[in-house]
Amino acid sequence: MLRHETPATLPECRQAIDRVDAALATLLERRAALAGTVQRIKPVGGFEGRDPDRERALVARMAVRAPSLGEARLAPIMNAVIEAGLHLAEEQRVRES
Secondary structure, three states: OOOOOOOOOHHHHHHHHHHHHHHHHHHHHHHHHHHHHHHHHOOOOHHHHOOHHHHHHHHHHHHHHOOOOHHHHHHHHHHHHHHHHHHHHHHHHHHHO
């Protein structure tokens, strides 16, 4: 992951944010690819195959790692991530058929 840093100036803060954003992009790409694999394996895929209990548990686990964000802030973020992955998987499925 990323090393902890304490930037002192605005340019340093922005550079640190850019590094975090780059890591997030890489992780989101990987997550979307894995979610696409799940969609191909699941008997019921797409939005109909969503598991609200699993998604709540995911958010709760993330909140332990990011307590300052908490479940209330993480839930909409993860919902957007999940939905983006589902849309991507659907677009790929359509292209392949």
